[in-house]
Amino acid sequence: MTLTCDDVRMTTGNLIAKLRAHRAAEERLKQARRELDVEITRVVDSGEWQIIDVAEVTGWSRETIRAIVKRVQQERWAEADRKRSSTPPDQLGEL
Incomplete structure (x- = not known):
């Protein structure tokens, strides 16, 4: 099948392939x-880097870096809570 739009022809196979490539890239x-957010959080939490230094290197604001760190920390805490709540009481000491 070939579609016509403003006198430009593209087979649907080309469109679908380009769409799939775009989605994979996303x-x-x-x-x-x-992965970058997790690494930013790791270096800030460990004290290897200060937020202001991460902001300078990335070009993002300190507020953005703080928000990334806070979000990743909250995700970790939520995951730890899920693990605790799904672990039988007799196995809690193993976490």
Whole structure:
């Protein structure tokens, strides 16, 4: 099948392939951003870097860095709570 739009022809196969490639790139970007956020949180929490230094290197505001750190910490706490609530009481000492 070929679609026509403003005298430009593109087979639907090309469109679908480009759309799939775009979606895959978006997923890779989301994963890379998640990994960066976790690393930012790690270096700030460990004291290796200060928030102001991370902000300078990334070009993001200190408020943005604080928000990233807070979000990642909250996600970790929520995950720990989920693990605790799903662990039988006799196994809590193993966490």
